[in-house]
Amino acid sequence: MLRTKTPRLRGGKARPRAAAAASAVKAKPAAAEGSSPSGELSLQLEHVSLISFLSDRCPGAAAAGLTPFEALLEEEEEDGSCAVPVQARPPPPHLPQPQPQPPAPLPQASPMDADEPMEEKDLCILSQDFFCTPDYITPEMPQVANEFDDDKENIPCPKSPEKSSNPRSKRYRTDCSSKGLESTGFSFDQEITPVQFDSLIQDDSEEEKLLQPAFYKRGGYVSQSAVALRCRVMPPPCVKNPYLNTDPCIDDTVYGGRQCNSAGFSPSIGGNGLSRYRTDFHEIEKIGHGNFSVVFKVLNRIDGCLYAVKRSIKQLHNDMERRQAVKEVQAMAALGSHENIVRYFTSWFENEQLYIQMELCDRCLSMNRNQPLKCGDALELLYQICEGLDFIHEHGIAHLDVKPDNIYARNGIYKLGDFGCATLINSSLAIEDGDSRYMPPEMLNDKYEHLDKVDIFSLGAAIYELIRGTPLPESGPHFTSIREGKIALLPGCPMQFQNLIKSMMDPDPVRRPSAKEILRHHVFEKLRKVPAK
Numbered sequence: 001m002l003r004t005k006t007p008r009l010r011g012g013k014a015r016p017r018a019a020a021a022a023s024a025v026k027a028k029p030a031a032a033e034g035s036s037p038s039g040e041l042s043l044q045l046e047h048v049s050l051i052s053f054l055s056d057r058c059p060g061a062a063a064a065g066l067t068p069f070e071a072l073l074e075e076e077e078e079d080g081s082c083a084v085p086v087q088a089r090p091p092p093p094h095l096p097q098p099q100p101q102p103p104a105p106l107p108q109a110s111p112m113d114a115d116e117p118m119e120e121k122d123l124c125i126l127s128q129d130f131f132c133t134p135d136y137i138t139p140e141m142p143q144v145a146n147e148f149d150d151d152k153e154n155i156p157c158p159k160s161p162e163k164s165s166n167p168r169s170k171r172y173r174t175d176c177s178s179k180g181l182e183s184t185g186f187s188f189d190q191e192i193t194p195v196q197f198d199s200l201i202q203d204d205s206e207e208e209k210l211l212q213p214a215f216y217k218r219g220g221y222v223s224q225s226a227v228a229l230r231c232r233v234m235p236p237p238c239v240k241n242p243y244l245n246t247d248p249c250i251d252d253t254v255y256g257g258r259q260c261n262s263a264g265f266s267p268s269i270g271g272n273g274l275s276r277y278r279t280d281f282h283e284i285e286k287i288g289h290g291n292f293s294v295v296f297k298v299l300n301r302i303d304g305c306l307y308a309v310k311r312s313i314k315q316l317h318n319d320m321e322r323r324q325a326v327k328e329v330q331a332m333a334a335l336g337s338h339e340n341i342v343r344y345f346t347s348w349f350e351n352e353q354l355y356i357q358m359e360l361c362d363r364c365l366s367m368n369r370n371q372p373l374k375c376g377d378a379l380e381l382l383y384q385i386c387e388g389l390d391f392i393h394e395h396g397i398a399h400l401d402v403k404p405d406n407i408y409a410r411n412g413i414y415k416l417g418d419f420g421c422a423t424l425i426n427s428s429l430a431i432e433d434g435d436s437r438y439m440p441p442e443m444l445n446d447k448y449e450h451l452d453k454v455d456i457f458s459l460g461a462a463i464y465e466l467i468r469g470t471p472l473p474e475s476g477p478h479f480t481s482i483r484e485g486k487i488a489l490l491p492g493c494p495m496q497f498q499n500l501i502k503s504m505m506d507p508d509p510v511r512r513p514s515a516k517e518i519l520r521h522h523v524f525e526k527l528r529k530v531p532a533k
């Protein structure tokens with residue numbers, strides 16, 4: 001089967017890859033800066049050396065041969081002038097407690113050398129990271145990566161006065177969310193790829209110097225729980241649904257701001273062993289396989305209902321691939337429910353694969369390919385799928401992959417599914433070719449003025465194929481003659497119906513009837529349950 005799913009980016013509306021690549025290159029210098037080990041560690045830890053603080057407060061301590069702590073205690077006994085909140089806020093119990101020190105030169109306020117072994121002076125460091133990262137709060141709790149925590153957006157962030165001073169940094173850090181939960185194979189370039197944050201990188205360049213090395217800690221270690229907590233307190237931006245008009249009440253920052261083209265995906269959730277799929281569903285059996293997906297019949301562990309869950313076969317590593325994949329669910333979600341459309345429930349990324357939870361259908365029509373469809377059934381099928389097509393065309397969406405494989409039956413109701421090629425009729429989104437066997441001539445010539453009529457041709461071709469009981473050609477003279485309007489007779493079908501099919505497969509899209517017009521056709525008079533709209 002020839003399937004030419006070549007993305008066609010039209011009118012320069014889709015974001016060119018080159019731009020993304022350029023942004024990625026832009027991000028590199030920020031990562032390279034502050035590469036001095038000592039400066040780097042100091043910056044990332046944002047040290048506050050108590051000793052230097054104490055030496056400021058108690059300048060005579062060294063001269064008197066006392067450690068700053070001793071001097072502090074002495075002075076406090078005398079007049080309390082050095083009474084500082086240090087005692088009110090001792091180092092946490094799991095950290096080594098300050099030891100009495102022999103007289104020594106006072107430590108400098110300059111950053112520590114990251115590769116030096118820990119010395120006593122280090123023990124007095126109050127690092128912001130010690131107090132604010134999840135290593136301190138939840139040392140080894142992989143659960144922090146569990147995205148099922150409903151309240152994850154409301155987890156209070158430990159106080160972090162310096163880092164939280166610039167709110168725009170939150171948007172930047174969202175990138176840690178997308179891949180930061182992977183337990184292995186961590187790579188700096190993968191984790192922090194601010195491809196879409198061009199403007200933020202410029203604006204926040206100082207902060208980048210602070211943040212980025214934090215993922216490059218000594219010995220290549222980066223705490224997964226640290227990354228996970230950052231993800232929890234800073235969820236990724238929302239993804240705009242191109243099939244819907246954005247609600248003006250929703251602030252642009254929800255989508256990451258005007259300059260932010262990043263999608264709010266968290267594709268690596270599940271990479272750490274936690275699986276939303278396994279947690280929420282019991283897998284019963286595999287029920288289908290397409291070019292891009294594998295589909296399972298599953299039982300929801302909580303509501304006890306059966307569903308179909310479709311999982312992308314390929315791991316979607318980059319933003320472009322993920323954007324393309326989510327178009328399917330965005331289209332289904334924008335449409336809402338209709339009896340003749342496979343119902344969509346939810347979707348999520350797990351281990352860089354897209355999962356889509358849908359209504360479970362009994363079968364798809366391709367299974368009966370060798371058993372010709374009876375004319376009465378074909379009439380019913382045509383009517384019902386036209387109801388579905390009318391609904392989606394009314395929403396400004398074209399399916400572009402109507403074919404028997406993508407038509408399902410459930411309890412005697414036909415439903416259109418697989419919105420993987422769906423696009424906007426006004427052709428403002430990228431266009432992908434559907435299955436060439438059902439594709440009208442104008443699509444082969446890259447003419448996209450009447451995308452709703454593409455669906456009409458494909459539905460006519462699908463019904464023609466099902467009634468005849470022989471597969472349509474992928475190419476060759478028969479393929480060409482069908483696109484010239486030369487259609488063979490359909491045995492046993494009324495001429496009215498045959499003419500309707502023929503008009504649906506007219507080479508000129510303008511002459512093809514719309515879904516609404518088909519629904520009004522008198523051939524359906526007996527079938528009509530409700531008057532045509």
Ligand SMILES: Nc1ncnc2c1ncn2[C@@H]1O[C@H](COP(=O)(O)OP(=O)(O)OP(=O)(O)O)[C@@H](O)[C@H]1O
Pocket residue numbers: 287288289290291292293294295308310342358359360361362363364405406408417418420
């Ligand atoms: N909701 C569903 N209920 C029952 N079976 C389903 C459902 N969705 C898909 N299937 C089965 O899984 C198969 C593949 O699904 P689907 O066509 O959506 O995947 P795909 O990879 O997008 O395929 P394609 O190659 O057509 O693009 C279908 O042909 C069908 O047999």
Ligand SMILES: [Mg+2]
Pocket residue numbers: 290405406418
């Ligand atoms: Mg399909």
